[in-house]
Amino acid sequence: MYIRVSTAQQNIAMQEGSAGSILSQFPASQIHRFIDEGVSATKTKLRERPGLQKLIQSIQHREIGTVVVYDRSRISRNTYEYIAFVKIIQSYNVRVIFTGDKEPAFTSSHFIEAFYALHAQGEGKKIRQRALDAQRHFPSKLIGYIKIEENGQVRYIRDEPRATYIQSLFEKMANVSTTVEMESVFLQYRAKIKRPYLRLFKILNTPFYSAIVLNENQCQQLEYVEPITTQDLYNRVKQNLNVIASADQQVKTEQLSYRMMPVCGYCGEPMSVQSGDYFHRKMATYVCKTKIHRRNAISIQEYENEIMSIIYDYLKSIDIKKMEKMCFQYIREQEMKSKNKKRSLEQALVQINVEIVTFLAIKKRTDALLKRKEQLQVALRDQDAMIKRLDDIKVNFSEMAYLIKVRLISDLIQDSDLWDLAEDLICQISVFKSEIKMVLRCKTFIREGAF
Ligand SMILES: [Zn+2]
Incomplete structure (x- = not known):
């Protein structure tokens, strides 16, 4: 189990408590705790966190089968750092369980993990927004723009053809409705703009392309910037990505409470979770890990409904x-x-x-x-x-x-x-x-x- 708290106000007990029902399925001797105290995820690099560092080492020594953590932002609010962690997790075939109420379940796709991590990062950004104020008003370099300084005046003009590619990326992303469609648009534009998809996400999250800067509740027009997209389109893309993210959360898998995990009736072993996919209408299921019982599975929704109704009758x-x-x-x-x-x-x-x-x-x-x-x-x-x-x-x-x-x-x-x-x-x-x-x-x- 990994726990990170950045300030005294944040509660180790809360993160620990949310994992109670999961941890109770493991013998105490098999639970190892890795804790970083007084470490903020926005400021500190992954490698500067001793608890996380030790966890990664233990994973690499194949001493860890499951990582239990409150949510993605506990690992890192920096998407690149987070994805680096995901890669380690995947190459050592480790299972990850998030215990936060609304945290979507861990997936095997880098793309989707990056998408969720960016949402977490967005929140971290709000926190240090002030520090970046100058950078947001006058970026020293921004793909799609050429920065010109004349007589003490700064102007940003479109850098073709990339400005046009970015413009159409915004248009396309305003109209996708599934993570799968999203992924194919990204593949196409990754080649055109020659940037990895994490960078493309960042571009879509940069209001500067519509020649504005957002402060708390108001937006400020930047007269010295030639717009690449419109403010309306920028907002639509943002809203659209939020809708896709929350649609994913609606899948039963994502509400995984992991309360009362079942055992396989045939072998008595704890069942494991197979995550679902909202857009493919695949339900998250509990399934027996033993090969010969692979068919012994139940959708989590059905399972939870069943238990609810039995408990209700029972009471x-x-x-x-x-x-x-x-x-x-x-x-x-x-x-x-x-x-x-x-x-x-x-x-x-x-x-x-x-x-x-x-x-x-x-x-x-x-x-x-x-x-x-x-x-x-x-x-x-x-x-x-x-x-x-x-x-x-x-x-x-x-x-x-x-x-x-x-x-x-x-x-x-x-x-x-x-x-x-x-x-x-x-x-x-x-x-x-x-x-x-x-x-x-x-x-x-x-x-x-x-x-
Ligand atoms: Zn079984």
């Missing part, structure tokens, strides 16, 4: 009165036990204090008594902690009962609540070719014959 069939009664009774018994223990420990302490005074003259005896006294005090603190914990459980339990009773019965329960409950209630989910089997906890509370 509806809980006899809440019975559950409350049994649970509170159990908690009360534990409380009684703890309180009794506490009382006898307190009595023993009083007794030992008397003995210590009595045998004060005999050193050996006193030492033994003092040691015993210390043990009793530790045991007493444990009981106090236990009583406090039982109190907490009572509160938590009341909340859970409330959640089930009020919200579920009135149909107000949300999917995220159901998932939270699912994680508490389901031990394991096994996928078979024609059915899903679950091992559930708390069967005691189910109404007889209901489920």
Whole structure:
């Protein structure tokens, strides 16, 4: 697992917590943490980050099978650096899992990874926009332009034929609607403009080509620049790329919560994820890694719907009165036990204090008594902690009962609540070719014959 925090405000626990359900599938001894603290991704080069550096080394030593990380921007906000990382990942056949809620799943395509990384980079850019202000107003060099300085005046004029190529690149990109179409336009223009596609993305993200500079909410016209494209076209391209990016996110694969990953019903091994492709209408699926069970697969959407409906039925069939009664009774018994223990420990302490005074003259005896006294005090603190914990459980339990009773019965329960409950209630989910089997906890509370 790789974690990067740039400031004290950013939370290691948050990044760690979002990975909880994934990490829980691995034995603790197999989880390695690589952490970079106080490192901003926009400023620092990949190689200047010791945690990431160590991770890469471990990958190269074939010690890592899966990398778990919050999102792309944790690796780098610089697309070139990020793609360098992707190449290492791919050449060592490592699996990558992003745990951020809205982060699209990792793909095997450099092109698409670059596309997503550029979105992340765009956000990083906003942060250091001020520093680049002069550069944005007066770039020292920009493909498609010739910079002319006369009598202290600067002008930018079109550099043909590349200016025309860039102009038509903007026109084409305003009209593509899928990543596949996008890729073919890029291939064509990569040859024409003679720049790698990452550079082409950057060109499309440069308002300077429409002779403007964007500041926070307003745009500033640059009189000394001959426009290559129009502001309208620039905006349309930008919007279009956003639509394509968010369409990709809508694929179920991209919402991968990785909550409750299933095991293969035939071999018991954890299943792995095969990402989907929105534009090819291919659904993301869980599939068994074992070759002979390759056909044992289920689309994640179908899987999640199925679990939702089972959990829903299950919760509806809980006899809440019975559950409350049994649970509170159990908690009360534990409380009684703890309180009794506490009382006898307190009595023993009083007794030992008397003995210590009595045998004060005999050193050996006193030492033994003092040691015993210390043990009793530790045991007493444990009981106090236990009583406090039982109190907490009572509160938590009341909340859970409330959640089930009020919200579920009135149909107000949300999917995220159901998932939270699912994680508490389901031990394991096994996928078979024609059915899903679950091992559930708390069967005691189910109404007889209901489920
Ligand atoms: Zn299997």
